[in-house]
Amino acid sequence: MSFIQHLKKRASRIRAGSVFNFLARVFFLWIILQSALGGIETGWIILTQVGAPAWIALAIVVALVLYRSDARADVPLFIAAYALGYWGEWWGTTRGVWTYSNGQTPPDYLPPLWAIGLLTVTHLRALIIGRGLTRRNADKKFLSAFLRVNPRPIKIALLIAIPALAFAISAPQLAAVDWSGRLDAHFIAGIIVGIALIAYRFDLDDAFALFVCGMILGGTYEWLGTYIGEWTYITREIPPLWIIPLWGLACVAMVNLSRLFTRIAHAISVGLFKEKIKTR
Numbered sequence: 584m585s586f587i588q589h590l591k592k593r594a595s596r597i598r599a600g601s602v603f604n605f606l607a608r609v610f611f612l613w614i615i616l617q618s619a620l621g622g623i624e625t626g627w628i629i630l631t632q633v634g635a636p637a638w639i640a641l642a643i644v645v646a647l648v649l650y651r652s653d654a655r656a657d658v659p660l661f662i663a664a665y666a667l668g669y670w671g672e673w674w675g676t677t678r679g680v681w682t683y684s685n686g687q688t689p690p691d692y693l694p695p696l697w698a699i700g701l702l703t704v705t706h707l708r709a710l711i712i713g714r715g716l717t718r719r720n721a722d723k724k725f726l727s728a729f730l731r732v733n734p735r736p737i738k739i740a741l742l743i744a745i746p747a748l749a750f751a752i753s754a755p756q757l758a759a760v761d762w763s764g765r766l767d768a769h770f771i772a773g774i775i776v777g778i779a780l781i782a783y784r785f786d787l788d789d790a791f792a793l794f795v796c797g798m799i800l801g802g803t804y805e806w807l808g809t810y811i812g813e814w815t816y817i818t819r820e821i822p823p824l825w826i827i828p829l830w831g832l833a834c835v836a837m838v839n840l841s842r843l844f845t846r847i848a849h850a851i852s853v854g855l856f857k858e859k860i861k862t863r
Contacts, residue, residue: 668697801830
């Protein structure tokens with residue numbers, strides 16, 4: 584292949600990647616419009632009635648979703664969050680651990696919003712610590728001061744202590760609930776799958792950053808949702824403290840699932856390419 588042909592091929596790939604990124608961003612914005620706002624008419628009513636807080640929340644979500652968006656990473660993240668989010672929402676709503684105001688189990692708009700939520704978390708992480716840690720085995724020179732002042736023992740302790748403290752504080756409310764029939768095979772399977780995904784190619788710095796950002800945004804989403812009565816937990820807390828660290832852990836599991844999807848897709852594409860070469 585000549586140098587000119589190589590440049591043409593590279594330019595074609597760049598154009599295709601730009602188009603893919605553009606289409607992905609349009610799709611994400613459409614999900615926000617349809618799932619978060621309920622369409623143009625309903626969304627306009629919500630924004631005008633609630634006023635400035637609704638506009639600010641929408642602007643923050645849109646800005647985070649679009650911040651340095653890369654379809655190659657964001658599309659697998661969207662798929663992974665949709666899959667695990669749907670599973671979790673189906674279990675929680677059918678078992679009565681939480682209920683939505685419309686009574687659906689789960690509402691159609693929720694799984695896509697899990698995916699949008701994960702994009703906001705991962706992009707917030709990138710905004711805080713830079714893109715250096717958004718890829719596996721990143722050069723340590725990209726680590727920010729935020730990570731350098733949090734040595735590994737402290738991060739490990741916080742990953743254990745924060746969920747334990749949240750559950751300890753919520754223990755009276757949790758103990759007062761009848762859990763019979765709720766902690767079933769799906770619950771056990773979810774715990775096993777979640778632990779396996781968190782452990783998959785575990786990177787402490789990456790997991791800790793995701794955990795913190797997941798708690799920040801997840802806690803905000805949970806407080807807003809429970810405060811306005813969009814959903815209600817079985818413990819009647821606004822919001823339940825025990826759910827906030829679970830947001831952080833769920834984000835780690837979802838991101839690792841997206842990486843697994845990417846590795847599988849890459850292996851398939853390489854296999855197909857080799858097979859194509861052999862047949863020539």
